[in-house]
Amino acid sequence: xxxxxxxxxxxxxxxxxxxxxxxxxxxxxxxxxxxxxxxxxxxxxxxxxxxxxxxxxxxxxxxxxxxxxxxxxxxxxxxxxxxxxxxxxxxxxxxxxxxxxxxxxxxxxxxxxxxxxxxxxxxxxxxxxxxxxxxxxxxxxxxxxxxxxxxxxxxxxxxxxxxxxxxxxxxxxxxxxxxxxxxxxxxxxxxxxxxxxxxxxxxxxxxxxxxxxxxxxxxxxxxxxxxxxxxxxxxxxxxxxxxxxxxxxxxxxxxxxxxxxxxxxxxxxxxxxxxxxxxxxxxxxxxxxxxxxxxxx
Numbered sequence: 001x002x003x004x005x006x007x008x009x010x011x012x013x014x015x016x017x018x019x020x021x022x023x024x025x026x027x028x029x030x031x032x033x034x035x036x037x038x039x040x041x042x043x044x045x046x047x048x049x050x051x052x053x054x055x056x057x058x059x060x061x062x063x064x065x066x067x068x069x070x071x072x073x074x075x076x077x078x079x080x081x082x083x084x085x086x087x088x089x090x091x092x093x094x095x096x097x098x099x100x101x102x103x104x105x106x107x108x109x110x111x112x113x114x115x116x117x118x119x120x121x122x123x124x125x126x127x128x129x130x131x132x133x134x135x136x137x138x139x140x141x142x143x144x145x146x147x148x149x150x151x152x153x154x155x156x157x158x159x160x161x162x163x164x165x166x167x168x169x170x171x172x173x174x175x176x177x178x179x180x181x182x183x184x185x186x187x188x189x190x191x192x193x194x195x196x197x198x199x200x201x202x203x204x205x206x207x208x209x210x211x212x213x214x215x216x217x218x219x220x221x222x223x224x225x226x227x228x229x230x231x232x233x234x235x236x237x238x239x240x241x242x243x244x245x246x247x248x249x250x251x252x253x254x255x256x257x258x259x260x261x262x263x264x265x266x267x268x269x270x271x272x273x274x275x276x277x278x279x280x281x282x283x284x285x286x287x288x289x290x291x292x293x294x295x296x297x
Contacts (some may be wrong), residue, residue, distance in 0.1 A: 037164040039156050040065035045087035047072045047104065048122075049097050053145075057091065057122065060152055075099040079107055082114045089118035089140065089159045094125050102130070105137045109188050116195065118162045120155055122147065128262060135260040135281040138192025142282060158284040161199070173296060175201030179221070182207050183214045183228035183240065184258075189281075193227055193258060200289045211235030215243050223253055225292065230259035230270065238270045245274040254295040258283060 044061060046069055048054045058069050070085055072078045075096045082090070090108070094101040101121050108114045121134055124145040131142060140162055141155035180202055184190045194205050206221060208214035212234040214226070226244065230237035237257050245251050255274070260281040261267060267278060276295040279288060 037160060038065070039160055040067070042066055042089065042156060042159055042163070043068040043070070043085075043087045045070045045072060045078065045082070045085060045090045047075065047078050047090060047092040047096060047101075049073050049093065049095075053093070060149060061156075063149065064153060064156055066156065073097065075101075075104045075107075078104065079111075079114075082108065082111075082117065087117065088163045089120060091120045091122060093145075094121060094123035094130070094134075102133050102137075105134060105139065106188070109137055109191075115191075118159050120159070128260070132260050136186040136189045138188055138195070139282045140284070154284075158286070161285045173293075176203045178202050178224040179204045179206070181205075181214060181217060181221075181223045181226045181228075183209075183211060183226065183232070183237070185209050185229065185232045189229065196283070196285050196288055197227070199285050200292070211237065211240030211243070214240055215248070218244065218248050218250055222250065225296070226253055226255045228255060228257055230257060230261040230266070237275075238266070238273055241270060241273040241275050254292075256288075256291060256295065258288075 044066055046054060046057055046061075048057060048071075054071055058071070061069055070081075070087060072081070073096075075092075075098050078090065078092075090104070092101040092104055096104065101123070105119045105121075108117060108119065119137070119139045121131075121139060121142045122145050123131075123142070125131060126144075134142065140158050143151055143155055180197060182190050182193050182197075182205055184193065190207050194207075197205070206217060206223070208217055210232040211228070214228070215235070218226075226240075228237045228240055235243075237259065241255055241257070244253060244255060254276040257270060257275045257278045258281060259267075259278065270278065277291045279291055
């Protein structure tokens with residue numbers, strides 16, 4: 001049956017009204033999605049075998065405004081639930097009933113679906129041999145046990161930058177045009193460094209597993225920045241910096257050392273060799289951004 005002109009006009013008006021409403025709803029949703037995340041939006045999965053410690057840590061998280069807290073007692077249960085629960089960050093003790101926090105974060109990094117999740121360790125352990133494997137895996141923070149409210153607040157602010165890096169872009173530069181050489185014998189550490197640099201807009205990376213490999217790459221490729229570890233086989237970070245400053249055609253390239261090295265004498269020697277800046281592992285994205293901003297200015 002043919003529609004009369006009047007009916008056709010009315011239907012057209014109805015379609016236009018529906019279109020306007022749909023467009024309005026879409027704009028509202030888009031604007032809502034553009035609102036920056038707050039610390040209170042963070043979803044935390046807390047892995048702690050002690051019920052007392054669970055209560056203490058949960059209370060301090062709640063005081064920061066974080067109420068989305070999932071509690072787990074052991075590592076395997078955490079790994080089994082990570083994909084479905086999708087927390088923004090896992091906060092774990094070092095010693096769990098069935099594994100260590102080191103085992104937990106390494107198994108997270110080996111799974112493609114959980115490899116980019118944030119991780120924070122809380123531990124009274126201070127010995128290098130226990131903490132360094134966790135640092136190398138790429139973590140947001142390592143908090144002492146007990147920790148104070150400000151230390152937790154800083155860690156959660158770094159978590160926010162980790163999951164929502166929109167405000168982390170470099171100023172006065174075009175980071176997407178930068179060529180960065182990442183040198184570290186740990187694959188997980190290289191991946192974490194690239195993720196952090198990616199959060200501030202860097203897109204072009206070349207990787208080397210040690211200083212010796214890096215020297216060969218530097219012979220054939222130009223870089224705007226070199227990010228290197230200190231402790232590596234074949235040629236360590238100090239030897240790499242020394243080579244760059246004395247024997248490389250890119251003697252003036254900025255070098256950022258990201259390291260867990262704690263020996264002051266060794267770090268002093270690195271500074272003397274000509275490193276542009278040194279950043280401790282674990283590191284916050286805003287710290288790396290500010291250091292790069294300073295050394296590129």
